Amino acid sequence: MRVALLTVGDEILAGDTVNTNAAWLAEQVTDRGVDVERITVVPDRTADIAEAIEAFRTRYDAVIVTGGIGPTHDDVTMDAVAAAFDVALVEDQAALDWLAEHREYAREDLADGTAAIPAGARMIPNREGVAPGCVLANVYVFPGVPAEMKAMFEAVADDFSGADRHVEVVHVDEPESALLDRIETLDERFEVTVGSYPGETVRIKLSGRDQDAVERATAWLRERVELADSV
Amino acid sequence: MRVALLTVGDEILAGDTVNTNAAWLAEQVTDRGVDVERITVVPDRTADIAEAIEAFRTRYDAVIVTGGIGPTHDDVTMDAVAAAFDVALVEDQAALDWLAEHREYAREDLADGTAAIPAGARMIPNREGVAPGCVLANVYVFPGVPAEMKAMFEAVADDFSGADRHVEVVHVDEPESALLDRIETLDERFEVTVGSYPGETVRIKLSGRDQDAVERATAWLRERVELADSV
Numbered sequence: 001m002r003v004a005l006l007t008v009g010d011e012i013l014a015g016d017t018v019n020t021n022a023a024w025l026a027e028q029v030t031d032r033g034v035d036v037e038r039i040t041v042v043p044d045r046t047a048d049i050a051e052a053i054e055a056f057r058t059r060y061d062a063v064i065v066t067g068g069i070g071p072t073h074d075d076v077t078m079d080a081v082a083a084a085f086d087v088a089l090v091e092d093q094a095a096l097d098w099l100a101e102h103r104e105y106a107r108e109d110l111a112d113g114t115a116a117i118p119a120g121a122r123m124i125p126n127r128e129g130v131a132p133g134c135v136l137a138n139v140y141v142f143p144g145v146p147a148e149m150k151a152m153f154e155a156v157a158d159d160f161s162g163a164d165r166h167v168e169v170v171h172v173d174e175p176e177s178a179l180l181d182r183i184e185t186l187d188e189r190f191e192v193t194v195g196s197y198p199g200e201t202v203r204i205k206l207s208g209r210d211q212d213a214v215e216r217a218t219a220w221l222r223e224r225v226e227l228a229d230s231v
Numbered sequence: 232m233r234v235a236l237l238t239v240g241d242e243i244l245a246g247d248t249v250n251t252n253a254a255w256l257a258e259q260v261t262d263r264g265v266d267v268e269r270i271t272v273v274p275d276r277t278a279d280i281a282e283a284i285e286a287f288r289t290r291y292d293a294v295i296v297t298g299g300i301g302p303t304h305d306d307v308t309m310d311a312v313a314a315a316f317d318v319a320l321v322e323d324q325a326a327l328d329w330l331a332e333h334r335e336y337a338r339e340d341l342a343d344g345t346a347a348i349p350a351g352a353r354m355i356p357n358r359e360g361v362a363p364g365c366v367l368a369n370v371y372v373f374p375g376v377p378a379e380m381k382a383m384f385e386a387v388a389d390d391f392s393g394a395d396r397h398v399e400v401v402h403v404d405e406p407e408s409a410l411l412d413r414i415e416t417l418d419e420r421f422e423v424t425v426g427s428y429p430g431e432t433v434r435i436k437l438s439g440r441d442q443d444a445v446e447r448a449t450a451w452l453r454e455r456v457e458l459a460d461s462v
Contacts, residue, residue, distance in 0.1 A: 010426055011426060011428055011436070012254070012257070012270065013257055013261075013266075013267040013268070013269075013270060014257060014258070014261045014267065015254050015255065015256070015257030015258025015259070015261050015267075016258075016436075017254075017428075018249055018250070018251055018254040019249070019250055019253070019254070019270070020249055022250070022272075023243070023246050023248075023249040023250070024246065025246070026243070026244055026245060026246030027245070027246025027247075028246070030244075030245045030246050035244075036244040036245065036246075037244070037274065037279075038244075038271065038272065038273065039243065039244060039250070039270075039271070039272035040269065040270070040271045040272070041253075041269065041270035041271070042269065043268065044426070048268075070407070070429075071407075071408055071411060072407060072410075072411060072414055072427050073414060073415060073418055073425075074425070074426055074427065110408075111408055111411050114408075130408070145429060145430070176301065176302075176303060177302055177341075177342050177345070177361065179303075180302055180303060180304075180342050183303055183304060184304060187304055193241075194304070194305070195241055195242060195275070195305055196303050196305065197242055197248075198301075198376060199376070205242070205247075
């Protein structure tokens with residue numbers, strides 16, 4: 001399963017906020033064996049959001065959109081999803097009922113548009129806030145407030161699954177340039193994906209579907225490098 | 232001036248690493264009056280990187296690419312830039328000379344490809360590491376290691392400038408939903424861009440090219456909301 005994450009928010013494009021929502025979602029779905037193929041951040045503009053959703057929803061198995069939902073004028077994500085699917089935005093009775101029952105909101109307490117989702121979408125209730133999320137075909141729409149986003153993802157997490165992936169990390173206390181021969185051999189000899197990430201030590205990450213192959217490759221590498229003190 | 236940031240890295244797509252490079256660059260160029268229109272993260276795969284560069288380099292005034300440069304097998308960004316411009320990758324004499332002079336590397340100390348950049352590109356020396364960056368037309372290529380990336384950006388920072396933008400932030404101690412009327416009035420009455428970001432308090436961000444308009448709008452708002460204790 002291959003997914004794209006789409007983050008809506010001027011505040012991230014301006015560098016005011018680090019995109020921790022995407023990092024959290026990426027880790028969650030990766031842990032479930034799903035491959036994240038793209039993370040894209042777009043401004044709070046209907047056309048930009050709609051264009052990205054249109055491109056991603058045919059290209060990937062699922063798209064998770066976060067941010068830009070709610071009642072203020074800069075919350076245009078639901079309009080954009082509706083535009084991408086060429087459907088109308090409609091006030092959702094299930095959302096109104098849920099808010100009345102769980103939050104004791106009367107309809108007149110809610111700003112116009114709070115409960116509006118694209119026609120044909122399934123509402124996802126917001127257990128940590130007000131504005132509902134939704135799923136339309138393979139597009140999931142969550143709020144940008146982290147607690148609300150996380151609770152909503154948990155509610156649909158079972159939709160995201162893939163083959164198990166096994167991961168091992170080896171911390172090496174040699175310069176990356178000195179490790180090239182061994183990394184190349186690893187790549188040739190074992191059915192694993194190898195990534196090397198230099199920092200204070202070099203992190204070599206070995207991953208693959210075949211646990212045995214990952215373990216053999218890791219053992220092979222550990223015998224042939226200067227291991228850093230484990231952190 | 233409108234730019235896109237392209238981050239190369241499986242480790243970000245897997246949620247192992249938060250994309251702080253993009254946040255740092257976004258803040259730097261925003262402070263210089265430049266609009267960041269996209270932040271995209273792609274895997275360490277030549278075709279994916281090249282496709283994004285091709286799309287962005289015609290659409291935006293500049294593209295800043297970070298990550299995936301260096302001598303290991305998963306460092307394919309320079310290949311991708313060359314592919315996007317349909318030019319060859321060539322060993323750069325200026326890079327070799329710089330490394331010999333500043334780091335006292337002999338050519339045979341360097342792994343194959345360390346000093347390779349796309350034909351026609353201008354080399355940017357790496358003052359904090361080894362692998363050089365480059366500029367080709369409006370595409371800037373920096374390493375993913377934060378200290379190396381930052382030093383390289385500083386070397387070309389003057390290329391990034393736009394009209395001054397004035398920003399004010401008001402922290403409000405009311406629910407966002409209660410503020411809708413005043414946010415709408417702000418949006419209608421003043422030549423400013425208004426963003427509202429709910430959290431423990433609601434952050435209202437007012438920005439625009441006209442300092443006077445931003446200040447008048449901010450004063451107008453401050454008189455009409457419950458201000459949160461300044462943080």
